[in-house]
Amino acid sequence: MPRILIVGGGYAGFYTALKLEKHLRRGEAEVVMVDPLPYMTYQPFLPEVAAGSIEPRHAVVSHRRHLKRTTVITARVTGIDHAKKTATITPEVGEPYELEYDHVVVTAGSVSRTFPIPGVADEAIGMKSIEEAVAVRDRLIDNFHRAALLPAGPERDRLLTVVVVGGGFAGIETFAELRSLASSLLAQYPGLTIDDTRFHLIEAMGRIMPEVSLKTSHWVLKNLAQRAATVHLDTQLTSAVGGRIELSTGETFESDLIIWTAGVMANPVVRNTDLPVEERGRLRAQAELRVIDEGGAVVEGAWAAGDVAAVPDLTGGGVGGFCVPNAQHAVRQGKQLAKNLAAAVRGEAPKQYIHKNLGAVAGLGLWVGVYQWRNLAIKGWIAWIMHRGYHGLAVPMWERKLRVFSGWIGHFFLRRDMVSLAARETPKAYFQEFASRPKA
Incomplete structure (x- = not known):
């Protein structure tokens, strides 16, 4: 049974896994998703979370609760050797290990882009x-x-x-x-x-x-x-x-x-792979969401979506000809990617991603x-x-x-909840302040 490895559980990764559970028949492929966090964050809600208008846990979606047929691994992918079709999985506790795959889906998202400004x-x-x-x-x-x-x-x-x-x-x-x-x-x-x-x-x-x-x-x-x-x-x-x-x-x-x-930039995890990266640090991709090399040739078994991928915007509304890094594209790319992966497993042709801005x-x-x-x-x-x-x-x-x-x-x-829970960062402090200790 072919194994599909999804690197990243954000918008694109979560929706790819969720829709693969819908499109794939039982026994048709094994789906494994790896992400260091056990949840997907709905980032458009972050300003309201910061303002106390949304309970923080309501802005995240549990991977394990909703992905019933996907193997969820809470760890980091620290390397991808696509030539050998293996990924290095590094858990928070324990030794790194190699995981083989047939298809790899890189949806590692983006991180904050900063400049060397003092302080x-x-x-x-x-x-x-x-x-x-x-x-x-x-x-x-x-x-x-x-x-x-x-x-x-x-x-x-x-x-x-x-x-x-x-x-x-x-x-x-x-x-x-x-x-x-x-x-x-x-x-x-x-x-x-x-x-x-x-x-x-x-x-x-x-x-x-x-x-x-x-x-x-x-x-x-x-x-x-x-x-x-x-x-x-x-x-x-x-x-x-x-x-x-x-x-x-x-x-x-x-x-x-x-x-x-x-601003944001593609997750630096792509630098630890042998997959082709363009000048802005994103994986090169075609409209079918397959990874391509500099000459435009398809890298078999490699797919990408979301902020980490340079996906052409076929509507002509993108920046520099590519889809802008936002949730609107990441969610829909994840859904299309699931359909294309299911088609690839069955030997069928994938379809192009196209979405007009709403x-x-x-x-x-x-x-x-x-x-x-x-x-x-x-x-x-x-x-x-x-x-x-x-x-x-x-x-x-x-x-x-x-x-x-x-x-x-x-x-x-x-009215909104305006209570600070900053003490959660040092939860043992109150107990330790009054706890009895052995005499010297």
Whole structure:
């Protein structure tokens, strides 16, 4: 029985495995999925998780619960030797071992792309994982606790200053959701006002949100300005050493919460393979989602999808002729890849992936959103409802959808949950503080 190895359990990997269980007959192929995490993260929900609008566990989908006929291995793939059709599996506990396969599907996704700016690696945090989103939420809430006990001055200003680097969808949504959370927190701290909080978004380009029209992006800028949030366009971060922000404009200030959302890059795991990689570090792929070499020849038994793959956009709407790295493509590529793999196992011809953009929708805090499809732009609370409706239905599995919608309904009547659980990072501290120890 042929073995299909899926490297990565994100959007593309999860949906490939899920749909292979539907398309393959029992005994037709063995499916193995390897990922260091036991769940898939629905990343469009991360800004709302950071803002306390979604319970963190509701934004992830368990691999083992929903992939009934797939062998799930919670470990890392640290190497692929496609010439021998083997992959090196490195578990968190135990020795690495080799796993043979007949087809390999690389859907390892992307990681945050950073630049060698002093202080960023030490002071900033990304927005690519559920753990990062929870940490951002707890940090902002805890900073309000601390600031409320301090007199006006530099230390309080530092605690109440939030910096987001990157003006794409992820950056703007994170920025706006945190601004919304901070405004809600002010009601609990009568000694603090909105003038005490400082929100800065730094964008190197001359505009934000390139997925929407320029007119729509201007509306977003105006809305953020009305909410006491400052956007620095045509500005670069030059240093963040010790939390001291230095901008290319010469402006300086200090911040205790720096969030990096300025782009992504293909997962570096592809560098440890003998599969062909293009200049941006992605696997070369054709529209059928098969890996190809520099000459365009198919690499038999190798497939790729999602952010880690350079897949041609046959609609002509991509950047540089390729599909942009977003969830919309990754999910649909995973579904098509499952069909193509089933066809390949049966000796049939695979079909090309083609998907027209359904538009872009963003949530900008409670009751504020934007939607853009071609020349149609919808702004305000209607777009916010569209954002929640779309993503609430798009998150995989009905049990997740029900949890998310029930949480939103609960928050509508009870307001969002604004409790910090930062102490979870040191869970033994309370016990150890009072625990009896043997006398010396």
